[in-house]
Amino acid sequence: MMRGHEEMTVSGPRRSGSFNRPSSVNSSLRRHSFSSSYVSHDLGDDDTESEAVSEAGDIGDRALHSSRNSESGMLRFSVDNVSESGVVVPILEDASLEPIGLSSHKTTALNTESTLPPSTLEIISASSVGGTVQQEDKKEENEKAIPWILEYISCLSFLSLFGILGVIARYYLQKLFGPGVIGATSDKSYMYLDLPANMVGSFLMGWFGVVFKGDIAKVSDNLAIGLTTGFLGSLTTFSGWNQKMLDLSREGRWVFAVLGIIVGLFLAAYSIIFGIETAKGSKWLKKRFGRDMKFTNSICNWNLDGFNSYLKATVVLLLILLGVWGICIAFETKEFNSSSSNAELLLACIVGPFGVWIRWFLARLNGRGLGKKPVLKWVPFGTLAANVLAASLMAALSTLKKAVNTTTCNTVAVGIQLGFLGCLSTVSTFIAEFNAMRLSSQPWRAYAYATSTIAISFALGTLIYSLPVWVRGYD
Known part of the structure; x- marks a missing residue:
């Protein structure tokens, strides 16, 4: 029971963090970079695992196609979504889907800064979100500009x-x-x-x-x-x-x-x-x-x-x-x-x-x-x-x-x-x-x-x- 709790504790932040990555890091090639050294034996979706092991070596020019048209809802494995305990954490490519535990993770993060005035928190939150959005928009425009x-x-x-x-x-x-x-x-x-x-x-x-x-x-x-x-x-x-x-x-x-x-x-x-x-x-x-x-x-x-x-x-x-x-x-x-x-x-x-x-x-x-x-x-x-x-x-x-x-x-x-x-x-x-x-x-x-x-x-x-x-x- 303790082992399962440790795995959930370690993999939770990793899962939430993966949803907030800039597009330059969460690119199509890295989503398909399946780390064959960290395959979990507890994966429930056999179809997803089957596709992942088949793509462990190469996916050809699909990497270029998927960088422009991401397959929303598909699960991918990468070296970036492996927890320290060796548990493979799936990354949903549809960013609109909020992972389990993400809201509570955000709430906990805000509560740690509750000693700051509310106005300060609002300014920090708005500036960080605005900066992230601008960076992502700039990156997206940069990617779309490449024929x-x-x-x-x-x-x-x-x-x-x-x-x-x-x-x-x-x-x-x-x-x-x-x-x-x-x-x-x-x-x-x-x-x-x-x-x-x-x-x-x-x-x-x-x-x-x-x-x-x-x-x-x-x-x-x-x-x-x-x-x-x-x-x-x-x-x-x-x-x-x-x-x-x-x-x-x-x-x-x-x-x-x-x-x-x-x-x-x-x-x-x-x-x-x-x-x-x-x-x-x-x-x-x-x-x-x-x-x-x-x-x-x-x-x-x-x-x-x-x-x-x-x-x-x-x-x-x-x-x-x-x-x-x-x-x-x-x-x-x-x-x-x-x-x-x-x-x-x-x-x-x-x-x-x-x-x-x-x-x-x-x-x-x-x-x-x-x-x-x-x-x-x-x-x-x-x-x-x-x-x-x-x-x-x-x-x-x-x-x-x-x-x-x-x-x-x-x-x-x-x-x-x-x-x-x-x-x-x-x-x-x-x-x-x-x-x-x-x-x-x-x-x-x-x-x-x-x-x-x-x-x-x-x-x-x-x-x-x-x-x-x-x-x-x-x-």
Whole structure:
């Protein structure tokens, strides 16, 4: 009984405070930033929880749509509405609905200042409410002044640049941990080449996609999207993981293939847990010694979502993106016929952003379910479709390389696999959704989702790649 009273005491003020947040803090992206580390097992609305776990990784361009047209009455979970006791507190997006206990909370707050003259209280109340209203009106006008096309261009630019960085980081992690340097991974082992990148990306997803996503979004929603969907989604790759397991099974190394699937899932899942726990520790240190962290606090106070800063940032991002593409294309024309790995990396940087864009658009399917009366809302169909599609296309290109077997075909195929398909598929988002389901009231969904994604991708890959190689006898 005492435990329940403590939870109500702690969560009460949080609930009331969330209704009075400025729109810049309670933005659409932060409303959808479901903290997979704080899922309560006492949620009564299974449909709401199902939608929330499905949206744990990404919701695509719905974040931009909902920032203009909020879905009133819908419940969302975020890192901002978690009480100190770990209880998840739902935030109603319809601000006109007053939460239970809000009136009493206001009354208590006023009674503590009852020693002041009534006129003073009226002046303080009027000035604070007026100032808040003016700030909110100014913010709303600022948001409405941003055209939707500018929002899309800005977001796509963030995704592109961070996606290219993710491709480059994944490529060099392959080289670092591969046979040429450290030798921890290889093509012939269940410790596959992309395993370090998947682990690092999942770890960082715990930091920037779960614990600190709300703080990053206070600076810019698009920055948070670019960092998580763009960089971390492109740093990790599901299609590369699936293809290495297909190569092992094609060679008859079925034990290694099974071990590669189990070890890959386990290490990625533990990496995000380790990331969440260390990030929470860092957040505690920031809270404990916050007064001495002036630089960090000043960064958190930045806001790039105003119209002027939004426009400037978009122009700068576009110029940088066009410059990067121009440099890559110029060097690619010189390196293309050299059959070097540089040619493959340059091509990957050129085509990688297109994979990120498609995955981002597909993410709008997460949390939507199937049918007019949606069912299976807990399944992130957008992420599932991106991973299965990329794995199938990866298998098709691998078959093409075997069939054609020329230097030009190999360079183009590897560049597309490394860039476009590596960015189209993702492990970081997949594992964030897996972790959210695992910590929900129905943890079996996590294993059902992971098993379905892996089984469908591996089965289609076997039909597209392994079977033709066996039948045709390709080397």
